[in-house]
Amino acid sequence: MPIRAILFDLDETLIDWSDFRGNWWELEPLHLRNVYNYIADGFPVEFDSDKFVQEFSRRSRLLWNAARDSLVAPHVGTLLVETASALGVPDEHIDRDQFITAYGWGPAEGTRPFAEVHRVLARLKGHGFELGIITNSFLPMRMRDAELDAHDLTQYFPRCRLSAADAGFLKPHPEVFRRALTKIGVGPKEAVFVGDNLAADILGAKSVGMKAVWRKPAAGGGGREYDIKPDATIQTLDELPGLIAMWL
Numbered sequence: 056m057p058i059r060a061i062l063f064d065l066d067e068t069l070i071d072w073s074d075f076r077g078n079w080w081e082l083e084p085l086h087l088r089n090v091y092n093y094i095a096d097g098f099p100v101e102f103d104s105d106k107f108v109q110e111f112s113r114r115s116r117l118l119w120n121a122a123r124d125s126l127v128a129p130h131v132g133t134l135l136v137e138t139a140s141a142l143g144v145p146d147e148h149i150d151r152d153q154f155i156t157a158y159g160w161g162p163a164e165g166t167r168p169f170a171e172v173h174r175v176l177a178r179l180k181g182h183g184f185e186l187g188i189i190t191n192s193f194l195p196m197r198m199r200d201a202e203l204d205a206h207d208l209t210q211y212f213p214r215c216r217l218s219a220a221d222a223g224f225l226k227p228h229p230e231v232f233r234r235a236l237t238k239i240g241v242g243p244k245e246a247v248f249v250g251d252n253l254a255a256d257i258l259g260a261k262s263v264g265m266k267a268v269w270r271k272p273a274a275g276g277g278g279r280e281y282d283i284k285p286d287a288t289i290q291t292l293d294e295l296p297g298l299i300a301m302w303l
Contacts, residue, residue, distance in 0.1 A: 056244040058266075058302055061179055061295075062215065062235055064226075064250030065190035068270050069172050070202065074165040084108045086158045090135055093157035098148040111138040115193075126228040128219035129193040131158065160198040162205045175292040176211040179299070187215030187239045189231055189248075191255055195220045215239040226252075227259025236263070247302075249295065253283045261286075268298065 063069055091104040111134060118129040135154040140146070180186060192199055196218040203209040203216070215238040219225045222234050236246060243264035250256025251270045260267040261283075269285035270292065287298050 056242065058184070058245060058247055058299060060185040060187060060236075060239050060241045060246040061299065062187040062189055062232075062239070062246060062248045062260075062265075064248075064252065064256050064270075065188050065192070065199065067251045067272060068249060068256075069168060069188070069208065070166055070206070071169045072163070072166050073273075074167070075163055076165040077163075082163060083112075086160060087111055089159045090139075090154050090157045093153065094139060094144055094148065098144060100142075100144070102142050107138060107142065110142060111135065114138060114141075119193075122225055126225045128191075128223055128225045130195065130220040131155070131193050131198070132195060132220075134193075155195065155198065158198070160194060160201055162202045166202075168206050168208060169292065171291055171293045172208070175295060176208070178296050180211055182296075184299075185214065185239050185241065186211050187217070187235055188212050189215075189217045189222075189226065189235050190219065191226050191252075192218045193220050194218060226250075226255040227262060229259065229263045232259055232263045232265065236265075247286075247299065249289075249292070253285070257285045258283050266302065268295065 066072060087108045088104045091107040094100060114134055114137060115129060121127070122129060132151040132155045136149055136151050139149050176186060190199060196216050199218055200209060200216065215235050217231065217235045217238065219231060222231045224230045236243060247266045247268060248256060248260035249268045249270055251272050253269060257267040257269050266286045269288045271288050271290055289295060289298065
């Protein structure tokens, strides 16, 4: 069947984090304190922001550890609600959507699209391919969209931008890929997936019958599952259009 759609991983496939200034364990508490401040503005809390950060982090670690086997995706909104409830915030002061807004997610300092991303996506879109994103993020897509908007990438993905948090499962769970294919309106034999992680991206895509292209990380890594064989390996997305043309 002809290839009609190309789906991408987001982080380290489209968005380059190599110049990210800091680390996640420093960045996340800043956003959690935004939520704490929102709660404290409307309710006389009996705990400080450090307690809120610690309780959230504890719950997050438990869920991510369990997800290694279950592939059930954590959701930052659910975690925020459960953290606030556990610390005694009454239900009438708990609002998941407001917590997500207060979290204040946006592009992390130093992150940006890889240099070739815009020209490659524009070329693929110009050739009529449907484009989509599947990201293994515990942030719902409404939060990751803030990054896509800031980097002027949303225009390329009008029909399919899917976060694991929204799908309920992490890659390589096949359900994530099936949902994305449904959103974009193609079958697995009509789609190619491009990602930097062998286990999550390549194994997951191939498990539902998609072709899978490994964007090999410049600094190595991407998983140690050397028995997972992608249909093709590229070093840069500039190689992708020519590769797709060979498969048409």
